[in-house]
Amino acid sequence: MEPAVVMRPPTRPLGDGDGNDEERGLCGAELKRRSPPAGLDNDNRRNKRHCIEIDVNLAATKGQYAATKARSGGGRLGQESLRAVMRMHSRKRLYVRAIAWTTEDQLQVLGIRFMNRHKTEDQQHAAPKMNDKPAAKENRRQLTTRPITLEFRDQVLRPVRQLRTLDAEAQAKAMAEILQHYELRRASDDHVTMYYDGRAVDVLRTGGTFKTQSGNNRRVAYINMQTVRSLRNEHVWSRNPLWGKPNGPVERLRKKKLRRLQPAREAEDPYIAGVLVALAQEQQRERQRQRQQREQQEQQQQQQKHQPQHVQLQRCMGRRVDTEGCEGHGMVYAIALPYMRPRIAYFYKASIRHEFLQRLEKPGAAATDAAGNGVSISYVAFSLMEPEDALQHLTRLFQENKLHLV
Known part of the structure; x- marks a missing residue:
């Protein structure tokens, strides 16, 4: 033994x-x-x-942790630099493309939030009652603030009806035709560029971006959410080195990641927030180019007239709060269709401050108090079931936001 x-x-x-x-x-x-x-x-x-x-x-000690939590503000931007805020959330994957943004990570850190202008979600997704014709006519009269001419109505109703088609390309052409009737000219074909630290870091696909022909230079992006879902699927599965090969565990992990990236609410997709931020960046860059051209022209005129240069440049040195100023707010908009043959469409409005864009342009610099408010994106849904009602809704929204005056 x-x-x-x-x-x-x-x-x-x-x-x-x-x-x-x-x-x-x-x-x-x-x-x-x-x-x-x-x-x-x-x-x-x-x-x-x-x-x-x-x-x-x-x-860290309890005091250090409490101070860090207080400075971070629960995800809202404080007076620290954006790079410092990123370090506070070092356990999260924040440096990703906009198609992989989530509400809990990127939007919370940047202080971006959606606000539904409807009181309840039932009102947002409710379809119009077909048998309530008197009420529909009364609402139709109250939707717009200015009358629509018959000629304008006949021209726009046809592309409005085409928004409920099954072809995404036909939807994009119809939306471009509608915006053209509202005197919005195309700014780019199907993409918008996002900048970080002075470099282009991402190219976001859209159905087209448009801008007003007036002096306010406001921009509107068209987004097809079905295309966004396809881009998200492509982002998740294209990174798999075993693409095309049967692998059960890898496939389950990819599906789990895809579910995590999908927004809880269809209308509050973080990709739309990324498009609006990139749209505001391009708007600001164009305004800076226009301002530099005006300053060069003024300097040449001042040299000819022998006037001091600082007199003409003071208007861009001070703080301005109007939308078309050197600083202040930048107004950008988006129209989104949720799927093929949609019953509703979404209209988004974002007021993005100059200080917020500067944090992305210079992430290592400390911020001011104004940048701590983040970005608020308000949206509203309107029905596409009745083309005349949809036309009235679009006209009212464009008039309220100074995009077009019929």
Whole structure:
């Protein structure tokens, strides 16, 4: 018979906190290793060694953690630089393309939030009652603030009806024709560029971007949410090196990631927020180019007239709060169709401050109090079931936001 092996009990409790346990692990996190039972050889000691990971917040004192939490403002931008805010959320993957943005990560850190102008979601998704014709006519008279001419009505009703087609390309052409009747000219074909730290970091696909021909230079983007869903699927599955090969575990992980990226509410897709931010950046860059051209012309005129240059440049040095000023707000808009043959459409409005855009342009610089408010995106849904009602809704929305005056 083989002699029995006698195991000695542990000489002391596991992890008794006497200071002899190892407490330093990867990435600066604190680890406590349980002491192995005595009487085991070195190989068994290495195999029996266990680690218990402690929350990384315990690495700092309670006062430091409370100060960090207070500075971060629960996800809203404070006076720290954007780069410092990113470091506070180092455990999240924030440096991703806009198609992979989520409400809990990127929108919370940047302070971007959606606001539904409807009181309830039932009103947002409710279809118009076909048998209530007197009420529909009364609402139709109250929708617009200015009368629509018969000629304008006949020209726009046909493309409005085409918005409920099954072809995404036909929908884009119909929307472009509608916006053209509202005197909005095309600014780009199907994309808008996002900038970070002075560099172009992402190209966001749209159904087209348009801008007003008046001096306010406001921009509108058309977005097809069915195309956005296809882009999100492509983003998740194109990164799989086993594309085309059957692999059950990898496929389940990809599906789980895709579900995590899908927004909880269809109308509050983070990709739309990315498009509006990129649209405001392009709007600001164009205004800067126009201002530089005006300043050069004024300098030439001042040199000819022998006038001091600072007199003409003071209007861009001060603080201005109007939408067309050197600083202040930038107004951008978007129209989104949720799917093929949509029953409703969404109209978005975002007021993005100059200070917020500067945080993206210079992420290492400290911010002012004005940038701490973040970005508020309001949206409203209107029905496409009745083309005349949809036309009245569009006209009213465009008039309210100074996009067009019929």
